[in-house]
Amino acid sequence: MTIVVLVGNPRAGSRTRKLAEAVGSAIQDRLDSRDHEVGVLDLAEIVRVHFGSDPACDTSGPTPAHDADEGRDPFTTVREARLLIVATPAYKGTFTGLLKVFLDRFGHQQLAGVTAVPVAVAGSATHADATATALRDVLRELGAEVVAPLSVLEADLGDGPRIAERWADDHTATLVRSLTAPHGEPA
Template identity: 30%
Template structure:
């Protein structure tokens, strides 16, 4: 199962960002557990390239490469700060350019950040339906973090650390099953070649 590509996507329009810190932390922890490689995609620097295109083929190469990385990932860790009771427009704009069937059955760990816990349902009521459209496999426990969980844009709260650990523990069986399916398909493809 080694070699899994874990891609984290931060939908924060600002830097530094608690959302970026959270998705990066979670992705690195997942990668450690599965002997994979974590990659962080921050959407803030891509805003100019995203905002000037209606169709995917109009996007600049840097944005295209980020979209390709998401579509080719074995596992996604996605996150957005709460903006007006939902994910950011930047987050939605990016995922508007993902192929409709590119995320089918892909494990997706959902995260969000907000000023207070009153935004905690963002994960369940906004993010989970978005990835349901893509037929992605949203993992059982999402992670919500508030400003109090961070210090200098780093995860510092013991409670948040415990939520991250539990979420990853619950996700691992699905991630491992997906990797085993992928490996079996690759083996069948090699056998078919002979």
């Protein structure tokens, strides 16, 4: 099974990424199998966004920042994930525009069969919860089976690995039900 960590922070190598990787590792440890690969897609590193009409680009929106033969297409990687951890900081009370523009490239129900975990980081509990809820709603619209979101305050990021461990302890049973449910049936 492939576990994909999708990081929507516009700053590469962010604390949001470190938290998301900790969540991925904690889940991997609890799934009791070494067959689970954890891959990271940090949008700040792999996607460029074009706004308006750019003569060098025939579309607007996100495109891979590398040549097609340099690496796997990030959109395919996300579609083929079995477990998708989507992490973002709160910007202006919601998830980042970078993540929104990336997710907008997926059609309705294109993430059917994917179990998703929204992870939101913010300066206040209100913004963290609102961001996680908004992200949950978008992932559901795309067809993902969404388990309990994780909302974390920026001030608590120093305890990120411990927070990830606690979240995984609390939600592994739900994850396992979702991952083993027949396609299209809620856990």
